[in-house]
Amino acid sequence: MNLAQSVLKGDRLALARTLTQVENDSAEGRAALAEIFPHTGKAHLIGVTGAPGTGKSSLVNQLALHFRREGKRVAILAVDPSSPFTGGAVLGDRVRMRDLAGDAGVFIRSMATRGSLGGLAQATAAMTQVFDAAGFDVTLIETVGAGQSEVDIARLAHTTLVVEAPGLGDDIQAIKAGILEIADVLVINKADRPGVENTEKALKSMLELAHPTRHVFMHHGQVMAEDEGGQKSAPLDARMWLPPIQRTVAVDGTGIAELAAHIAAHAEHLRASGDWAARERARLGSEMDALLQDALMARFRAEVPNGKFESTLAKVYERSLSPWEAVTLLLNGRQK
Amino acid sequence: MTEKKTGPEQGRRIRVLVAKPGLDGHDRGAKVVARALRDAGMEVIYTGLRQTPEMIAEAALQEDVDVVGLSILSGAHMALAPRILELLKANGQGHVKVFLGGIVPDEDSPRLKEMGITGIYGPGASTEDIIREVRESVKG
Numbered sequence: 288m289n290l291a292q293s294v295l296k297g298d299r300l301a302l303a304r305t306l307t308q309v310e311n312d313s314a315e316g317r318a319a320l321a322e323i324f325p326h327t328g329k330a331h332l333i334g335v336t337g338a339p340g341t342g343k344s345s346l347v348n349q350l351a352l353h354f355r356r357e358g359k360r361v362a363i364l365a366v367d368p369s370s371p372f373t374g375g376a377v378l379g380d381r382v383r384m385r386d387l388a389g390d391a392g393v394f395i396r397s398m399a400t401r402g403s404l405g406g407l408a409q410a411t412a413a414m415t416q417v418f419d420a421a422g423f424d425v426t427l428i429e430t431v432g433a434g435q436s437e438v439d440i441a442r443l444a445h446t447t448l449v450v451e452a453p454g455l456g457d458d459i460q461a462i463k464a465g466i467l468e469i470a471d472v473l474v475i476n477k478a479d480r481p482g483v484e485n486t487e488k489a490l491k492s493m494l495e496l497a498h499p500t501r502h503v504f505m506h507h508g509q510v511m512a513e514d515e516g517g518q519k520s521a522p523l524d525a526r527m528w529l530p531p532i533q534r535t536v537a538v539d540g541t542g543i544a545e546l547a548a549h550i551a552a553h554a555e556h557l558r559a560s561g562d563w564a565a566r567e568r569a570r571l572g573s574e575m576d577a578l579l580q581d582a583l584m585a586r587f588r589a590e591v592p593n594g595k596f597e598s599t600l601a602k603v604y605e606r607s608l609s610p611w612e613a614v615t616l617l618l619n620g621r622q623k
Numbered sequence: 624m625t626e627k628k629t630g631p632e633q634g635r636r637i638r639v640l641v642a643k644p645g646l647d648g649h650d651r652g653a654k655v656v657a658r659a660l661r662d663a664g665m666e667v668i669y670t671g672l673r674q675t676p677e678m679i680a681e682a683a684l685q686e687d688v689d690v691v692g693l694s695i696l697s698g699a700h701m702a703l704a705p706r707i708l709e710l711l712k713a714n715g716q717g718h719v720k721v722f723l724g725g726i727v728p729d730e731d732s733p734r735l736k737e738m739g740i741t742g743i744y745g746p747g748a749s750t751e752d753i754i755r756e757v758r759e760s761v762k763g
Contacts, residue, residue, distance in 0.1 A: 299685070300715045303684055303687040370661065373661070373664045375636075375660065377661045378669065381670050382669060388678040395682075399666050
């Protein structure tokens, strides 16, 4: 039995090894991915992002406990940054997840970004596919502590949680632009701390500015009420989703059941509106884009004559060629 | 053509689980070692305090590590270390190299090595030695 078949059978050691091979983008990993791919597409991918120290890992821990009580099998992919200088990393998210030890229905894997800048590692998407094929109902993906532009998670996950905490900077500067827009559910963790009202107020006003939410929200309720005879009429307004704001205290579990309900409602919304399939298509599309870029780059590097790259680069150093001219020269001059 | 590899093509990195089994709460040494291994370019998974042997073996499996580093300052190493080695083997991870740091009397060292502990480091051990020996252990 090969690695992929063992993964499909539920062998945890094979799963761990396959994840390593996929992370290292080895030939074995690629072969395993190809074999398991038909078995993917079932899991609910939930992204958890937010600034460092907002409690993402603790929240993931609590959510996993909740999903386990619902009988779901839960995989966790926790991403932490690699050092830009040495490539090394300290992956410390498991420290907050000790409640999950000893449960065969949970599988936690830490991974380093290995140079990726979008809050995830390059292999994260592929690794979620391995979990999916291994039969995990839910995969929680915890990003690196994210600031403003680490929004890759929204392209990968079905449901993205953006985690905030009271007292982080003045009026949530950190999440103003990019990251707030990707939230499907906003979480104010550490809600037992002073300043939680201000944080919630700030988030609410941001939402009202960023989304056409107020209007849609009011209509949304009516539209749902008008939905007759169980028919899914899916009118335009039903396609809108207002990111709810949920207060939690991850260390004692306050608000977790409510948060899980929001997540379930969002999944339901995605399916009803057709966005589930749309996100799936977009995700596979961007995955193919990335792979194509890699493959083209590899092919180019294999085909360009030895030393040609360096000699052209030297001309750029001397300012006798611009980078653009150099690239054109390399592409046109490559050997077939 | 430059040899510089990007992205996942940089390939395999040494993955190390740094764990503190047992009940002592002194993790300064474990953190210093974790940091040193990180600076040597390894990926270090840190699990925190008061781990049972079962928790450590499970984490080693899920993370598919090459090396487990145990930090024990409680004197319970003769009970904890063999149990962890046993569990790793039972999980099919007999190939994982296990290092031990902390307060280990000299007379215990030979027996621990016999059990399968790859290296033992006491107070004053240099991180350079640890890094070098960890690297060498996963080569073969």
